Amino acid sequence: MTSPADRLYAIVEQGLCIGCGLCQAVAGPDRVSVTKSSSGYLHPVVVGPLDHNTVDVIYDVCPGTRVDGLPEHLIAADTKIDNVWGPWRRIVRAWATDPEVRFEGSTGGVLTALGQYLLSSGRVEMVLHVKASTSEPTFGEPVLSFTEADVLAGAGSRYGPTAPLLSITEALDRSLTMAFVGKPCDIAALRNFARHDERVDQLVRYWLTPVCGGFGAPSVTDKFVRTLGIEPEALTDFRYRGRGCPGPTVATTAEGSKERHYLDYWGEDSTSWSLPWRCRICPDGIGDSADLAVSDTWPGGSPTRQASADDLGTNAVVARTVAGQVLLEAAAADGAVTIEYDITPDDMSIYQPHQMHKKYAVDARFKALGDAGRIVPRTDRLRLAELAAEMPVSINDYQRQGTARRLAEGKATETRPEIQAPE
Numbered sequence: 001m002t003s004p005a006d007r008l009y010a011i012v013e014q015g016l017c018i019g020c021g022l023c024q025a026v027a028g029p030d031r032v033s034v035t036k037s038s039s040g041y042l043h044p045v046v047v048g049p050l051d052h053n054t055v056d057v058i059y060d061v062c063p064g065t066r067v068d069g070l071p072e073h074l075i076a077a078d079t080k081i082d083n084v085w086g087p088w089r090r091i092v093r094a095w096a097t098d099p100e101v102r103f104e105g106s107t108g109g110v111l112t113a114l115g116q117y118l119l120s121s122g123r124v125e126m127v128l129h130v131k132a133s134t135s136e137p138t139f140g141e142p143v144l145s146f147t148e149a150d151v152l153a154g155a156g157s158r159y160g161p162t163a164p165l166l167s168i169t170e171a172l173d174r175s176l177t178m179a180f181v182g183k184p185c186d187i188a189a190l191r192n193f194a195r196h197d198e199r200v201d202q203l204v205r206y207w208l209t210p211v212c213g214g215f216g217a218p219s220v221t222d223k224f225v226r227t228l229g230i231e232p233e234a235l236t237d238f239r240y241r242g243r244g245c246p247g248p249t250v251a252t253t254a255e256g257s258k259e260r261h262y263l264d265y266w267g268e269d270s271t272s273w274s275l276p277w278r279c280r281i282c283p284d285g286i287g288d289s290a291d292l293a294v295s296d297t298w299p300g301g302s303p304t305r306q307a308s309a310d311d312l313g314t315n316a317v318v319a320r321t322v323a324g325q326v327l328l329e330a331a332a333a334d335g336a337v338t339i340e341y342d343i344t345p346d347d348m349s350i351y352q353p354h355q356m357h358k359k360y361a362v363d364a365r366f367k368a369l370g371d372a373g374r375i376v377p378r379t380d381r382l383r384l385a386e387l388a389a390e391m392p393v394s395i396n397d398y399q400r401q402g403t404a405r406r407l408a409e410g411k412a413t414e415t416r417p418e419i420q421a422p423e
Contacts, residue, residue, distance in 0.1 A: 004050040008032070008058060012043050014374050015277030015412040016064030019043060020182075021142075021163030022189045023058045026196075034163050036136065037417035040218030041276070042161040045417050061192035063185040064278055069288040069381030071191065074321045082345040083383045083390070084359050086288040089325045091318050091348065093297060093340040094332070099312075104155040106242050107296050108315035110337055111181055111208055112155045114292070114327065116148040117336035118179045123327070124205050128171055129154050129181035130162050137238040137252075138221050142166055144178075156242030159215045159265075165189055172199045179206040183215075184287040185278075191289050206327060209287035211295035211316075211352055214279030216265070224265055225251055228258045240265065245313035246296070246303055261305060268302070277412040281369070281403070283362045283379050285355050286348075291324030292317060297351045316343060316351055363388035364396040368403035374412075 011017050019042030024034040031048035059065045070087050079087045096102040096109030105112040115127045126144050131154035133139040140162030145151045164182045168190065171178065180190060187209050194200035222232045228251050237252040241262050248259040266273060279285075287293030295316045298304075319325040331337045349356040363384040369376045388396055406412060 004052050004055045005046040007052070007055045008044060008046060008050065009416050010375060011059075011062060011064050012417055013414055015414055016062075016375060016377065017041070017043055017414075018063055018183075018185050018276070018278050019161045019163055020063060020186050020189050021166030022061055022063075022168065022193060024163075024166055025168045026057050026061060026193075027054050034166060036139075036161070039414055039417065040161075040222070041414075041417075042139070042163050043414075043417035057196060061189060061196065063189040063192070064377065065375060066192055066378045067185065067188045067283050067382065068191065068379060069284070069383075070320055071289070072381070074323075076322050079320070081383075083387050084356050085286060085318065085345040085348050086383070087320045088345065089319045089322070090328065091316065091343050091345065092328070093314050093343055094317050094328075094337050095312065095314050095340070097335050097338045101152060101155070102312055103244065104152060104242055105313075106155070106157040106210070106247075107245055108313040109155065110294050110315040110317055111210060112151060113336050114206075114208060114331055115145065115151040115179060115181060117331045117334070118206060118327070119146070119151065120148055120336075121330070121334070123177075124179045125176040126171075126174070127151055127179045127181060128164065128168075130158055130164050132156075132158065132237060132239070133160075133162075136160070137235040138218065138225070138232065140164075144171060156247075157210065157240050159240045160221060160238075161215065161218060165193075168193065169197075172197065172203060175199075175203070177203055177205050179208060180204050181208045183212045184209050184284050184290065184293070185212075185282065187287060187290045188284060206292075206323065207290045208292050208294070209290040211287060211293050211318075211355060212282075212285045213301075213354060214273065214275035214282065214285070217274045217276060220274040221265075224249075228260070230258065245311045262303060263305060266302075277414075281362065281365045282358065283366070283377065283382050283384060285358060286352075287318070288320075288382060291321045292319055292328060294318075295348070295352055299350055301352055301354050314340065316348060318348070359384075360387045360391055360395075361399045364399035365403040368400045368407065371400070371404060372407045374407070 037043040096113035102109040130140040133141040138160040140158035239250040246262045249265045250259040
């Protein structure tokens with residue numbers, strides 16, 4: 001019989017763990033520890049006795065095994081639903097009105113501005129989000145912010161492993177109202193957890209997310225740092241972007257800083273991105289279950305090296321729920337964000353073509369997982385079958401066969417995690 005530990009490790013070994021930290025919160029740190037493993041990722045390591053009932057709950061909440069769209073009771077009757085971009089009530093181009101927030105944040109600083117506005121307006125008592133890790137500068141770590149300055153200190157995208165839900169139970173224990181800002185997979189995980197802890201829906205009043213293309217493989221990030229003549233262990237800070245549109249990638253040591261263009265880290269287009277397997281088969285990079293999803297607005301999905309230094313950055317904001325729309329419009333009325341003009345799902349596909357293409361491909365990729373006897377993530381309200389039905393059979397077959405080939409080549413297989421020994 002498969003042991004509880006083997007069942008948990010299967011999520012990791014099949015490349016489905018995103019390192020959100022929720023399994024540790026479910027099991028308790030005395031049984032599961034989400035930590036940097038020998039692979040360089042944040043993965044769960046079984047450190048105490050684990051039972052099947054606990055692993056059953058983990059499978060129900062893990063965003064590697066279950067990802068659902070917006071809960072039905074949050075989809076108002078007059079909400080529009082686009083097969084690719086999901087439920088939406090209003091989509092706009094916007095930016096943080098405060099020039100400092102717009103500069104410090106990623107692209108237009110809207111998520112940072114909204115986090116600050118939620119606190120200053122008294123709509124929530126704290127914001128759970130992420131900032132640069134104090135121990136692993138290329139990683140992120142969860143933080144609770146209680147002031148606008150706290151929120152601003154976490155501005156800028158984090159493209160390294162991050163476990164924002166590692167201490168979600170401790171955050172809920174504070175019995176304070178909060179906003180949660182996390183990747184779409186983190187939002188999905190917390191929505192899942194709400195079925196097991198009623199405090200989530202009572203206390204988490206706003207769910208905000210960036211439209212997410214994935215995060216960088218730690219080994220590739222380390223390799224990039226070494227191209228700067230820096231050993232990763234010498235880093236004291238690492239900034240992927242921000243302080244501009246998109247702003248430079250900056251590595252800092254005790255001796256000073258070195259910076260490169262954002263595209264030097266990611267590459268010129270999405271085909272060159274180095275991503276974990278879970279990100280490559282992600283069924284929801286668009287924040288389908290958030291109140292608000294915020295994205296970049298570069299036509300074609302990527303900035304250019306010739307972009308004007310005068311470009312201060314503009315976000316696209318998708319308001320999916322009544323709460324999200326009310327928040328967006330209140331923040332604009334009170335001067336926290338500036339709305340430029342309304343746009344449509346078609347504009348989102350121009351800004352984020354890689355998200356559109358992936359959404360069409362996921363159903364076929366998941367079928368390939370099933371063909372191989374792998375864990376197939378459960379999904380609901382993500383319209384994956386409907387999107388696949390829009391595609392020619394030949395395209396679906398191409399995606400299914402391509403995924404099968406990658407599985408056979410071992411590109412979706414990871415080693416069983418072990419805690420990385422200190423150097």
